[in-house]
Amino acid sequence: MDAPTVFWDNQGRPQVLGDLAMATAEQTLLNAEEFGLRPDIGRPEELVRGKIVMSPPPNRRHGYTCAEIVFHLRRFLEDQKLGRVYSNDSAIVTERNPDTVRGADVAYYSYERLPESSRSTGYGPEIPELVFEVKSPSDRWSDVLKKIAEYLNAGVLFVTVLDLDDEIAVVHGAESAPRTLGRNDELTYPEILPGFSVVVGRLFE
Numbered sequence: 001m002d003a004p005t006v007f008w009d010n011q012g013r014p015q016v017l018g019d020l021a022m023a024t025a026e027q028t029l030l031n032a033e034e035f036g037l038r039p040d041i042g043r044p045e046e047l048v049r050g051k052i053v054m055s056p057p058p059n060r061r062h063g064y065t066c067a068e069i070v071f072h073l074r075r076f077l078e079d080q081k082l083g084r085v086y087s088n089d090s091a092i093v094t095e096r097n098p099d100t101v102r103g104a105d106v107a108y109y110s111y112e113r114l115p116e117s118s119r120s121t122g123y124g125p126e127i128p129e130l131v132f133e134v135k136s137p138s139d140r141w142s143d144v145l146k147k148i149a150e151y152l153n154a155g156v157l158f159v160t161v162l163d164l165d166d167e168i169a170v171v172h173g174a175e176s177a178p179r180t181l182g183r184n185d186e187l188t189y190p191e192i193l194p195g196f197s198v199v200v201g202r203l204f205e
Contacts (some may be wrong), residue, residue, distance in 0.1 A: 032099040036091070036123045044089065050098030058136055062105075065134045065162055065203055069106045072198045080195065083110035083129075091123050092131070094150040102147060106132035110192065127155040129192045135163045148172050158189060167204045 029050030044055050066087055073085045089103025101123060108130040118124075131151050135144055148159045152174050159172045169181040181187060183201035 029098050032091075032093045032096075032101050032123045035099070035101055044103070046103055047099060047101040049095065049100055056138075058134070061164055062134050062136050065164065066105050066132070068203045068205075069132050069162075072202070073106070073108060073193075073196070076193065076196045080193075081111075081116075082193065083108055083112075084114065084116075086128075092128065092151070092154070092156075093123050093125065094154040100150060102150065104128070104131045104151075105134050108193070129157045130189060131156050131159045133159065133161050135161050135165075137165055157192060160187070162203060164204070167201070169200045169203070 030047060030052065031050070032047065035047040035052070044057055046053050046055070070085055070087050077083065077085065086107045086109070087105065089105070090107060091101050092104055092107065094100045094102050107128040109126060109128045113129065114124075114126045118126075133144065133147065135141075144161060148161070151159045152172065155174075157174050161170045161172070162168075163170065167183055169185075169187055170178055171181065171187070172178045181200050183199075183204070185200050186197050187200050187203075188197050
C-alpha cells in the first residue's frame, strides 16, 4: 500500500491526503508567483497543479550523481560558451492554470532561451533545453514518467533520467523515442550540445 501524500497549506500546516484528486475544496490553489513568495519552511517542496507537495531530502548518492552531472556540463561549457547549468532544484514552471512548479535536479539553458545577461531571480517563463532527473530507489516510475511528460509538454527538448538502481540513463526526447544507455555507453546531445560526451558509468562512480 502506498504511503499517503503530505501537502502543506499556506500556513505551513501538514495536510495528509491519499491522492491529489482527494484535495478538498477548502484548500486554496496557488499560482507560481504566490508559491515563489512563500518563506522557506525548511522542507523540499514543489507546486503540483496549484497544490504544495512535500518530498523527503534526497540521499547522498543522489546528490553525488547530480554533482557529477553539473561537473561534466560545466567543464564542457567553460570552453563552449553556449549556456548555463542550474542545480539545487531550481524552479521550472511546467504548467499554468492551475500552475505546476518543478524543481529540476539539473537543468541546462542555452543563451538563446535564457540570455547570458539575465539576472532574473524569480520564476521566469524560460524553459531549459535539457533536464536531468536522478531516480532514487524510493521514486516510483509512474511519478517520474508524469514529470517527464510535464517537462516535454512545457518545451524541454530532452529529459534524461539516471536510475540509481540499475545504473542506466534513459533519454526522453520531445521528437524521438526514449533510448536506454548502459554504463559503457556515451551520453551525448548533438542537437543542443555539439561535442559534449560523457560515459554513463562516470555519473554513478
